[in-house]
Amino acid sequence: xxxxxxxxxxxxxxxxxxxxxxxxxxxxxxxxxxxxxxxxxxxxxxxxxxxxxxxxxxxxxxxxxxxxxxxxxxxxxxxxxxxxxxxxxxxxxxxxxxxxxxxxxxxxxxxxxxxxxxxxxxxxxxxxxxxxxxxxxxxxxxxxxxxxxxxxxxxxxxxxxxxxxxxxxxxxxxxxxxxxxxxxxxxxxxxxxxxxxxxxxxxxxxxxxxxxxxxxxxxxxxxxxxxxxxxxxxxxxxxxxxxxxxxxxxxxxxxxxxxxxxxxxxxxxxxxxxxxxxxxxxxxxxxxxxxxxxxxxxxxxxxxxxxxxxxxxxxxxxxxxxxxxxxxxxxxxxxxxxxxxxxxxxxxxxxxxxx
Amino acid sequence: xxxxxxxxxxxxxxxxxxxxxxxxxxxxxxxxxxxxxxxxxxxxxxxxxxxxxxxxxxxxxxxxxxxxxxxxxxxxxxxxxxxxxxxxxxxxxxxxxxxxxxxxxxxxxxxxxxxxxxxxxxxxxxxxxxxxxxxxxxxx
Numbered sequence: 207x208x209x210x211x212x213x214x215x216x217x218x219x220x221x222x223x224x225x226x227x228x229x230x231x232x233x234x235x236x237x238x239x240x241x242x243x244x245x246x247x248x249x250x251x252x253x254x255x256x257x258x259x260x261x262x263x264x265x266x267x268x269x270x271x272x273x274x275x276x277x278x279x280x281x282x283x284x285x286x287x288x289x290x291x292x293x294x295x296x297x298x299x300x301x302x303x304x305x306x307x308x309x310x311x312x313x314x315x316x317x318x319x320x321x322x323x324x325x326x327x328x329x330x331x332x333x334x335x336x337x338x339x340x341x342x343x344x345x346x347x348x349x350x351x352x353x354x355x356x357x358x359x360x361x362x363x364x365x366x367x368x369x370x371x372x373x374x375x376x377x378x379x380x381x382x383x384x385x386x387x388x389x390x391x392x393x394x395x396x397x398x399x400x401x402x403x404x405x406x407x408x409x410x411x412x413x414x415x416x417x418x419x420x421x422x423x424x425x426x427x428x429x430x431x432x433x434x435x436x437x438x439x440x441x442x443x444x445x446x447x448x449x450x451x452x453x454x455x456x457x458x459x460x461x462x463x464x465x466x467x468x469x470x471x472x473x474x475x476x477x478x479x480x481x482x483x484x485x486x487x488x489x490x491x492x493x494x495x496x497x498x499x500x501x502x503x504x505x506x507x508x509x510x511x512x513x514x515x516x517x518x519x520x521x522x523x524x525x526x527x528x529x530x531x532x533x534x535x536x537x538x539x540x541x542x543x544x545x546x547x548x549x550x551x552x553x554x555x556x557x558x559x560x561x
Numbered sequence: 562x563x564x565x566x567x568x569x570x571x572x573x574x575x576x577x578x579x580x581x582x583x584x585x586x587x588x589x590x591x592x593x594x595x596x597x598x599x600x601x602x603x604x605x606x607x608x609x610x611x612x613x614x615x616x617x618x619x620x621x622x623x624x625x626x627x628x629x630x631x632x633x634x635x636x637x638x639x640x641x642x643x644x645x646x647x648x649x650x651x652x653x654x655x656x657x658x659x660x661x662x663x664x665x666x667x668x669x670x671x672x673x674x675x676x677x678x679x680x681x682x683x684x685x686x687x688x689x690x691x692x693x694x695x696x697x698x699x700x701x
Contacts, residue, residue, distance in 0.1 A: 267563060328634055337575050338600045339658050341687050343636040348645045351628030359671055404629040404666050448606035452647055452656035
């Protein structure tokens with residue numbers, strides 16, 4: 207699907223990201239965030255036509271862990287809701303499709319993750335093939351390092367370019383109160399870092415965080431009532447590459463390219479792009495796959511996932527960050543991207559515009 | 562520890578591959594275009610066509626990319642530093658992820674030849690292949 211039938215906009219966004227949130231469960235830190243997002247547009251749960259969330263039982267260590275968070279929305283009288291075991295950006299996609307189907311004008315979307323009690327890089331091995339790969343427990347840094355070497359040795363990217371991406375993220379993160387990796391570093395300082403998993407350096411890695419975010423979507427006139435300058439979703443698409451690493455070209459992202467084409471990224475100028483690149487290597491591939499011109503487009507003004515990486519929410523946060531910049535008039539047309547799976551396996555691209 | 566009290570069947574293709582490992586044999590599967598997927602899958606990951614023609618592939622192959630793992634993580638079935646690698650076995654057209662036992666990253670290079678090292682006691686599991694040893698270019 208590319209051209210939407212109904213105009214739907216992001217009208218409210220609240221987020222929290224910290225290096226760790228000890229002493230608070232996911233429900234405890236999500237309730238205030240959910241309330242904040244609804245209160246900002248004077249809505250309550252009863253006003254929401256649909257509610258959809260993204261989270262992972264593998265992080266919570268508990269089956270159906272999302273049900274307790276639904277309780278936190280205040281689902282009385284009973285609500286219409288759904289959940290994806292996926293980044294919250296895919297929950298937003300489901301809510302957007304639901305609004306396209308008619309019958310409702312509003313939706314509430316949230317995503318959250320608390321990775322700090324475990325070792326996220328190891329937990330992510332469980333998303334790999336359960337017979338051929340997961341039993342060896344390749345952690346997420348190792349898997350990306352395999353792609354990174356292919357990119358470096360194949361001449362697709364240089365170590366300096368990766369360090370420049372890392373330095374840019376750190377510089378942008380300085381003005382983001384939700385970023386957890388904010389210390390500025392020069393390109394040369396980054397190149398001098400010891401490898402974590404050769405060829406990756408610490409600054410190439412996602413900055414792990416706990417937290418979440420909540421978003422309100424509204425259609426047409428309802429959006430105009432709730433928000434002075436709604437961030438209209440002009441196109442949205444998501445695609446997947448093969449699960450098996452050994453059959454894919456890890457030096458490009460076919461699925462991100464397709465999603466960008468179908469979302470209409472190239473139809474007009476792009477003022478800013480919020481890309482969910484967990485690694486510097488992924489950000490480099492995404493800029494290419496989405497066809498972005500770094501001289502014309504501000505890339506990750508929030509710092510992106512290299513500055514704060516909240517598993518299951520980082521994609522939805524990209525949509526929120528892009529939308530808030532449209533509300534503020536920092537740009538007229540923005541691209542938000544979300545990914546899921548090893549080495550950019552699945553990608554979602556969303557184009558947002560202000561009037 | 563989180564565990565589930567059910568078991569799953571591995572099916573005709575993955576099951577055959579795992580049974581092969583127990584016997585010290587590595588299988589791939591032929592795709593419609595004649596190329597061989599290893600490890601094998603029941604359905605072609607690009608075209609979704611069902612695949613049925615299992616073929617034996619070699620026990621040596623080429624490292625397509627690698628990453629040095631200086632310190633094994635707690636869950637990893639390896640007791641010493643090693644390299645992760647995508648390895649294309651002889652007779653296969655795709656690569657599999659496994660470990661290469663080199664002494665240091667300076668002994669690793671893309672394109673190097675490696676050979677499977679089998680565990681003595683095998684049970685039909687990907688770790689029946691203990692890992693891969695570098696093959697001395699002068700001897701191969």
